[in-house]
Amino acid sequence: MKKPNQHIEHNNAVIRIRDLYKSFGDNHVLRGINLDIRQGENLVVLGKSGTGKSVLIKIMAGLLKPDSGTVEVLGEHVDKLSAKELDALRLKIGFSFQHSALYDSMTVGENLAFPLQRHQRHLSADDVRKEVMRVLEAVGLAQTLKQLPSELSGGQRKRIGIARTLIMQPAIMLYDEPTAGLDPITSMEINNLINEVQESYHTTAVIITHDLTCAKSTGDRIAILLDGHFNHTGTFEEVVEKSTDPQVKSFYDYNFID
C-alpha cells in the first residue's frame, strides 16, 4: 500500500472536470463526469475495458472534444483554446500512450530528442544528447539509445514512452494503462517508476488502469469509472477493498489475489 504523500495540495485542483459528456453515435461513453485532481497527487482511474478511460484522458489532452461540460487543465478550458494556446498547454502535459506510440522509424535516442529539438531550439546537439541520456538513465534503459522501437520488449517500450514525455519536464503526467500486458515483475518496475516520477518531479498524475496492483501501489486516490461516471472516489481501501458495490466487488475478487 502506498504511503501518504506530503506534497499533495488538497485545495489546489490542477485538473477540474464538470458535467462532462461524450458519445460516439449511439455509444454514450461518458455521462456526467465530475472530478478534481489535486496538485501533486497520483489519481488512479479504475474501470473495466471499454468504459471510456482512454477517451477521458484524450479529452484532457485535447485529442478529443467533449460533447458538453468543461475540462479545466492548469486553469485553462482545454476545448476553448486556440491551436497555439493548446500547444503551449500541451508542453506542460506528458501523455504516455496505452501502446507506447513510439515513432517506429526513429531510434530510441531520436524518439526522445524529437520533442526537445522542436521546443528548445537554443539547445546544442550536445545538450540534447545529455538530456536524452539523463532521462534514459532515469528509466534505466541507457543501453537502448541506438535501438529501434521494434527491437524493444513491451516493458522497455512503455518506459521509453514515459521517458519521452519526461524529457519535457511536464507538470502533469497522463498514463494510459501503464502496466497492461506486462508480467507482474515488469509491472512493479513501472509502478515504482511512476512513483519515482511523482517524487522527483512533483508531478500531478492521472493513471488509467484496470490493474488493481498498479492502482494500489501508485494511487493516492482512486476513482472508479462505472456506467459513464465516477460513483466512488477515495483511497484504495475505501473504494475497493471495503466496497459494497457488487460491480466493484466482482472486479476486485476476479482481479486481485493478495
Place this chain on the structure above:
Amino acid sequence: MGEPSRKTRTQVFTKQLDSFFMDIYAIGQFTGRFFREAFRPPIEWKEIIRQFYMVGYKSLALVSVTSFVTGIVFTKQSRPSLAEFGATSWLPSLVAIAIIRALAPLVTALIAAGKVGSNIGAELGSMRVTEQIDAMEVSAVNPFRYLVVTRVLATTCMLPLLMLYMSLIALLGAYLNVHQNEQTSLNAFFQNAFEQISFLDLFASTFKSLVFGFTIGIVSSYKGYYTTQGTQGVGKAANSAVVISMFLIFIEEIIIVQAVNSIRP
C-alpha cells in the same frame, strides 16, 4: 433471385460512389490545409531531404527498367509502319515525341503512385492506428507539417526529375535499337530526336509531372492520415491511395493535354 440482389448491388454501388465523392471533397480541403501550413516556419528540412531520398530510392529501379524497355520496344514496334513509307529516318523524332510528350510523365506517375503512394498510405496509416500521430500532437509538434507537408513536397519535386530521367533512359533504349538497324551515331540520333521537341513540350511535361507528384503526395497522405479501423484500415489506405491517385492522374492528364494543345502554335 435476381431482383433483390440487383437492388442491393445498386445500393452498394451508390454508396461507393457517394464515398468516392466525399473523398474528393475531403482531399480538396486537405489540399487547402497543405497550402496554409506548408510555408510557415519551422520548416523540417531534414525530414524533407529524407523524403526526397525515399521517393527517388523507391521508384528509381522500376523507372529505369520500365523506361529502357519502353524505349526499345516502342522503337522496334514502330519501325515496320514507318518502313512502309521509307520513313525510318523519322524514327528518332517520332519516338522522342511519344516519350517526352506522353509516355514519360504518365508512366513515371503511375509507377510512383504504385510504389510511393502505397508506401505513404501505409506508413501514415500505421502511424495513425498506433497513435504515433496523436503522440506527436500531444507533444505540441504539428504532425501535419512534419509528416504530410514533407511528403507532398518530396513527391511534387521528385516527379519532374524522375520524368526527365525516364525520358533520357527511354531515349537511350530507342537509340540502341536505331543504332543496331541504321548505324546512326549517338549525336545524330539526339539531334534528330530533339528537332521536333519544343520548349512548350518540355514545359508541359514538367508541369504535368509536378501536378501528378502533388496529387500522389496529397491523396496518399490524406488516405494514410485519416486511416480508421486498425490494421485492416492500413491496407485499405495503401490500396485506395494508389487507386484514387491513378484515377486523378488520368483525369489531370486529359485536362492538361487539352489545355496544352489549345495553346500549341
